[in-house]
Amino acid sequence: MSQSTAPIKFAYWVPNVSGGLVVSNIEQRTDWSYEYNIKLAQAAEANGFEYALTQIRFTAGYGAEYQHESVSFSHALLAKTEKLKVIAAILPGPWKPVLAAKQLATIDYLTQGRIAINVVSGWFKGEFDAIGEPWPEHDQRYARSEEFIRSLKGIWTQDNFSFDGKYYQFQNYTLKPKPLQQPHIEVFQGGSSRAARDMASRVSDWYFTNGNSVEEIQKQVHDIRSKAKANQHQVKIGVNAFIIARDTEQEAQAVLQSIIDQANTEAVHAFGDATRQAGAASPEGEGNWAKSTFEDLVQYNDGFKTNLIGTPQQIAERIVALKHVGVDLILSGFLHFIEEVEYFGQHVLPLVRELEQQQEITAKSA
Numbered sequence: 395m396s397q398s399t400a401p402i403k404f405a406y407w408v409p410n411v412s413g414g415l416v417v418s419n420i421e422q423r424t425d426w427s428y429e430y431n432i433k434l435a436q437a438a439e440a441n442g443f444e445y446a447l448t449q450i451r452f453t454a455g456y457g458a459e460y461q462h463e464s465v466s467f468s469h470a471l472l473a474k475t476e477k478l479k480v481i482a483a484i485l486p487g488p489w490k491p492v493l494a495a496k497q498l499a500t501i502d503y504l505t506q507g508r509i510a511i512n513v514v515s516g517w518f519k520g521e522f523d524a525i526g527e528p529w530p531e532h533d534q535r536y537a538r539s540e541e542f543i544r545s546l547k548g549i550w551t552q553d554n555f556s557f558d559g560k561y562y563q564f565q566n567y568t569l570k571p572k573p574l575q576q577p578h579i580e581v582f583q584g585g586s587s588r589a590a591r592d593m594a595s596r597v598s599d600w601y602f603t604n605g606n607s608v609e610e611i612q613k614q615v616h617d618i619r620s621k622a623k624a625n626q627h628q629v630k631i632g633v634n635a636f637i638i639a640r641d642t643e644q645e646a647q648a649v650l651q652s653i654i655d656q657a658n659t660e661a662v663h664a665f666g667d668a669t670r671q672a673g674a675a676s677p678e679g680e681g682n683w684a685k686s687t688f689e690d691l692v693q694y695n696d697g698f699k700t701n702l703i704g705t706p707q708q709i710a711e712r713i714v715a716l717k718h719v720g721v722d723l724i725l726s727g728f729l730h731f732i733e734e735v736e737y738f739g740q741h742v743l744p745l746v747r748e749l750e751q752q753q754e755i756t757a758k759s760a
């Protein structure tokens with residue numbers, strides 16, 4: 395539904411937490427240091443990636459023992475890149491909307507309009523407990539996030555802005571300077587539950603969802619876009635994928651198998667227990683991890699399910715199939731980030747662009 399003619403976009407997960415993107419003892423030539431991340435960001439922007447997404451974590455949940463803070467880390471990466479947009483994750487609760495609006499407007503100003511925000515709603519009760527934050531029930535967390543997003547957009551676009559919500563109230567606030575990006579800084583959100591999708595169909599510019607099959611993604615796209623249309627709102631869709639591109643399919647599958655065979659069983663189970671407080675606990679049971687198996691959870695946002703695992707040609711075809719059902723962006727994770735981002739840019743991306751062009755020609759001549 396509503397396939398965009400624009401080229402599909404690519405983002406990557408910034409490894410600003412330790413342990414890489416899979417909960418496995420397999421060797422990962424990925425590092426959470428600033429030095430590694432600068433090289434990665436520069437390689438990514440040189441290889442066709444338009445966005446980078448940093449993660450917000452306060453405590454270890456799945457072996458990610460060390461975590462750099464998302465907003466400051468995003469700003470530091472922006473300072474070392476030229477075109478990349480970096481999406482900083484912010485959690486309503488610890489952040490208030492006026493503070494976030496001001497902080498991001500300043501970063502926007504300092505980085506020539508390249509910051510974006512991912513409003514996360516929380517899935518890890520242990521983390522909230524550890525930092526002294528109350529833990530509202532699932533759909534209340536989204537009600538709060540929705541007020542947070544409405545507040546941000548109001549502050550970024552209007553003078554003397556007032557808000558009188560259940561979670562936030564403020565009066566006649568005028569932010570100066572406003573962000574450089576017009577009409578405002580882009581707002582992403584994560585989650586798959588009913589509440590997450592409904593929020594996307596009302597207020598978010600981008601909806602990020604966990605990895606899944608084309609068929610399941612198509613159902614989500616249809617659901618969100620038909621509701622958004624009724625709300626006269628437009629929302630773009632980003633899908634998570636753990637990409638394993640190798641010269642042969644056998645090689646790629648062997649890497650997947652080794653990741654799963656060497657899974658850190660204890661950490662995967664602990665993560666699975668925590669997610670049951672989040673995705674599976676949403677009232678309708680359709681949250682992010684509601685149907686995840688042990689193998690799925692080894693990549694903590696179900697990235698294997700998207701099946702971008704194989705040869706460059708197989709992967710390019712599957713990416714274009716996702717675009718065909720309405721996906722605008724692939725959010726990617728890799729085992730050995732820098733070298734695989736470069737391989738992706740050299741071997742997969744050109745095939746994606748070729749296939750997109752062929753499809754456009756076919757569509758025009760039809």
Ligand SMILES: Cc1cc2nc3c(=O)[nH]c(=O)nc-3n(C[C@H](O)[C@H](O)[C@H](O)COP(=O)(O)O)c2cc1C
Pocket residue numbers: 448449450451483512513514515516517583584585586587588589590602603604634672673674676680681682683695725
């Ligand atoms: C792509 C993506 C990125 C996310 N990033 C973070 C993050 O950095 N920190 C965090 O605490 N939660 C993050 N989340 C979690 C979501 O905000 C949400 O709390 C979780 O997916 C549960 O959603 P659901 O029950 O509505 O499906 C992310 C989710 C997705 C899909």
